[in-house]
Amino acid sequence: MKSYDVAECGAPLKLFERPTPQPAGSEVLLRVLAAGVCHSDIHIWEGHYDLGGGKKLKLTERGVKLPLTMGHETVGEVLALGPDAKGVKIGDKRLVFPWLGCGVCAVCKRGEEQLCLAPRFLGVFRNGGYADHIVVPHARYLLDIGDLKPAEAAPYACSGLTAFGALKRIGPVLKDEPVVIIGAGGLGLMCLGLLKAMGGKGAVVVDIDPAKRDAAMRAGALATIDGAAPDAVKQVTAAAPNGVWAAIDFVGASSTARLAIDSLTKGGKLVLVGLFGGDITLPLPFIPMRAITIQGAYVGSLAEAKELLELVKRSRPPSIPITTRTLAAADATLQDLRAGRVVGRAVLTP
Numbered sequence: 001m002k003s004y005d006v007a008e009c010g011a012p013l014k015l016f017e018r019p020t021p022q023p024a025g026s027e028v029l030l031r032v033l034a035a036g037v038c039h040s041d042i043h044i045w046e047g048h049y050d051l052g053g054g055k056k057l058k059l060t061e062r063g064v065k066l067p068l069t070m071g072h073e074t075v076g077e078v079l080a081l082g083p084d085a086k087g088v089k090i091g092d093k094r095l096v097f098p099w100l101g102c103g104v105c106a107v108c109k110r111g112e113e114q115l116c117l118a119p120r121f122l123g124v125f126r127n128g129g130y131a132d133h134i135v136v137p138h139a140r141y142l143l144d145i146g147d148l149k150p151a152e153a154a155p156y157a158c159s160g161l162t163a164f165g166a167l168k169r170i171g172p173v174l175k176d177e178p179v180v181i182i183g184a185g186g187l188g189l190m191c192l193g194l195l196k197a198m199g200g201k202g203a204v205v206v207d208i209d210p211a212k213r214d215a216a217m218r219a220g221a222l223a224t225i226d227g228a229a230p231d232a233v234k235q236v237t238a239a240a241p242n243g244v245w246a247a248i249d250f251v252g253a254s255s256t257a258r259l260a261i262d263s264l265t266k267g268g269k270l271v272l273v274g275l276f277g278g279d280i281t282l283p284l285p286f287i288p289m290r291a292i293t294i295q296g297a298y299v300g301s302l303a304e305a306k307e308l309l310e311l312v313k314r315s316r317p318p319s320i321p322i323t324t325r326t327l328a329a330a331d332a333t334l335q336d337l338r339a340g341r342v343v344g345r346a347v348l349t350p
């Protein structure tokens, strides 16, 4: 099998050829049909997150080992099953849920594998989809894509689940009050479509880029606001007459988190998703006095991934633009994404 791996952080992805693995036990071997190239792959490739104030979180200190085949948005076709594998058959096309935990701890047993303290995320801690084959430890992580196209379904494993997971954390208020979405990139636009499919009231979208604000307007935003405007907070609160009850920050920079927190009404909630990096200083009394919640969200659970795919198959929210590239273009695609040259989602199709 072929894969394009991170052999050294920040260096070009390297082609590896290894014997195609045979699935053992409950494992399932799939031929990769589509592998999304996600923004977080840039952080993995660079090897760190920016914690603000010049501090960095090194991924090798979190247990990421090289060489690593990245790729956590993978759709594949079942090629072979281990002797104990059940639930899929050869030829099935499945989206791989990549956010695997240890499978045995209390957190995993509650179905929150994405929060397990001993993660086995595919494409992060274990080999993922920038390859022509992938081994998945158990068929329960393989989700039926129905008649969705592989390249269209792949991004739901990460960007789709992230947007959906963030919306789920808002709770029922999303049906009654507009949600403030900060960042109208692929994730923000996907969130807008899912919010509609979930019966949401609508979204006020904030972005500093006028082209992205136009895209959000076309995608059905109630209003768009330039996050760099000096009176951005005032504009955001004016666009939500009953107060801002929920904001989702897909950027995660100091300025965007600040804007979101300053816009919240009493009892409001910020769901922080983006990993741009930075820090903020917050007067503590404001948190109890305004009864605000700041919640971090990291992808979503296996059950949420299934719920999301059912929602997508049923209500067909507008898909974000997909650009397909060959597996051999893995490194070039990552660099294009890093330089901001990718519109929508880039998906490798080996």
Ligand SMILES: [Zn+2]
Pocket: 038, 039, 040, 041, 072, 158, 159
């Ligand atoms: Zn991702």
Ligand SMILES: [Zn+2]
Pocket: 101, 102, 103, 104, 105, 106, 107, 108, 113, 116, 117, 118
């Ligand atoms: Zn666990």
